[in-house]
Amino acid sequence: MVEWTDFERSTIQDIFSKIDYAVVGPLALSRCLIVYPWTQRYFGKFGNLYNAAAIMGNPMVAAHGLTVLRGLERAVKNMDDIKNTYFELSVLHSEKLHVDPDNFRLLADCLTIVLAGQLGTAFTPAIQAAFQKFLAVVVNSLGRQYQ
Amino acid sequence: MLSKYEKELIASIWERLTPVAKDIGSEALSRMFATFPGTKTYFSHLDISLRSPHLLAHGKKIVLALVEGSKDISSLTTTLAPLQTLHAYQLRIDPTNFKLFSHCMLVTLACNMGDRFTPVAHAAMDKYLSAFAAVLAEKYR
Numbered sequence: 001m002v003e004w005t006d007f008e009r010s011t012i013q014d015i016f017s018k019i020d021y022a023v024v025g026p027l028a029l030s031r032c033l034i035v036y037p038w039t040q041r042y043f044g045k046f047g048n049l050y051n052a053a054a055i056m057g058n059p060m061v062a063a064h065g066l067t068v069l070r071g072l073e074r075a076v077k078n079m080d081d082i083k084n085t086y087f088e089l090s091v092l093h094s095e096k097l098h099v100d101p102d103n104f105r106l107l108a109d110c111l112t113i114v115l116a117g118q119l120g121t122a123f124t125p126a127i128q129a130a131f132q133k134f135l136a137v138v139v140n141s142l143g144r145q146y147q
Numbered sequence: 148m149l150s151k152y153e154k155e156l157i158a159s160i161w162e163r164l165t166p167v168a169k170d171i172g173s174e175a176l177s178r179m180f181a182t183f184p185g186t187k188t189y190f191s192h193l194d195i196s197l198r199s200p201h202l203l204a205h206g207k208k209i210v211l212a213l214v215e216g217s218k219d220i221s222s223l224t225t226t227l228a229p230l231q232t233l234h235a236y237q238l239r240i241d242p243t244n245f246k247l248f249s250h251c252m253l254v255t256l257a258c259n260m261g262d263r264f265t266p267v268a269h270a271a272m273d274k275y276l277s278a279f280a281a282v283l284a285e286k287y288r
Contacts, residue, residue, distance in 0.1 A: 034266040035273055052267050109250060113269065116257035123258050125174075125181035125197075128251075132182050 002137050004079055011130040015115065016076045024118065025065030028111040030055045036106045042099055068107070075138050083141045090145035101143035108135040149278070153271035154220050160256070160268065161217040164210065171255055172206020173198060178251035186244055213252075216279055223282045235286035242287065245280035252276060 033040050034052045043049060046060040055061055071089065078085045093099045112132060116123045149157070164171050177197055180187050193201040216226050224231075234240060253272060257264045 031266045031269065035270040052265075056266070113253055113257045113264075116254045117261055117264055120258050120261060123254075125178045128178055128254060129181040 001080070002082070007126070008130040008133060009079060011127050012076055012079065012134050015127075015131060016073060019069075019115070019118070021069035021073070022062075022066050024111070024114055025067070025069035026056075026062035027065070027114045028107065029065035029068060030058070030061050031114060032107045032110040033061065035110060036103075039103055039106060042097065042103070072138065075134070075141075079134075082137050083144065086138070086141040087145060090142050093142060094146040101139070101146060104139040104142050108132075108139050111135065149220060149271065149274055153267075153274070154217075156268060156271050157220065157275045158217045160260075160272065161210075161214040165214050168210035168214070169203040169207035171252075171259065172208070172210040173202040174206070174258075175248065175252040175255040176202055176206050176209075178254055179248050182251065183244075183247045186247060189238075189240055189244070213276075213279065217275065220275065220278070223278060224285070227279070227282050231283060231286045234283050239287075242280065242284040245283060249273070249276035249280060 033043065033049060033055050040049050043061070043064075046058060046064075048054040048058060049061075074085050075082045093101075093104075112128070112135065115131065116128070119127075176195070180190075180195055187195065193199075193205065195202050212227070212230060216223055219226065253269065253276070256272065257269075260268075
């Protein structure tokens with residue numbers, strides 16, 4: 001069971017209440033596809049990913065970015081049982097989608113950087129630490145059902 | 148692999164940050180200490196509280212090295228030779244930590260540059276920091 005301090009809990013709730021999922025999700029996913037181009041291997045059916053501009057304008061990337069953020073919200077609402085919250089999603093990513101779990105960490109890093117860009121100096125070291133702890137738990141839970 | 152455009156972009160970012168080297172450097176270090184507490188073990192001899200004189204001085208040193216390296220990225224091994232020796236024989240920082248610092252530097256850049264830290268700039272900078280870290284660790288063994 002993950003122990004959350006009051007500061008960590010309120011930080012996570014606060015961040016997710018403030019961000020626009022339809023903006024942050026697409027920004028994070030497109031950044032991941034641009035900065036770590038090998039992640040594009042999972043998106044063969046998404047059409048034009050030829051360059052940064054194409055990726056950032058791709059509607060399928062945007063839609064999927066939103067899906068990812070909505071998925072993250074489930075952990076935000078169940079911080080005391082993220083492991084079980086993501087049981088099925090973990091199986092899905094392993095058995096059906098065959099995604100290398102290292103990629104979860106890459107996307108998490110890009111999401112952190114997008115958030116940093118949005119919040120600026122309000123994204124203090126302490127808030128960053130709380131947010132990254134949350135994402136680390138998410139990433140770990142998504143990788144748990146891989147066998 | 149860094150293109151000519153990316154090298155120029157990296158050099159211009161670091162040139163613009165030179166006047167605030169101590170602020171950028173100490174911020175990146177503070178982020179790293181908060182997010183990855185194990186990294187603090189290398190700094191038991193310094194006061195690493197937020198914006199302490201030690202932290203500002205140390206942050207400045209690191210950023211100025213990054214600035215210097217960015218002026219001629221193809222010659223990183225030559226530019227960083229003294230730092231390679233320092234890290235290999237004296238500091239002996241486990242190279243995994245370079246990745247952690249690089250990530251926190253990217254976050255610092257994002258916070259301070261906002262929209263100007265575009266995905267393309269991010270990718271270029273990530274590649275530069277990776278190359279820098281690899282050169283630093285070259286003499287380890």
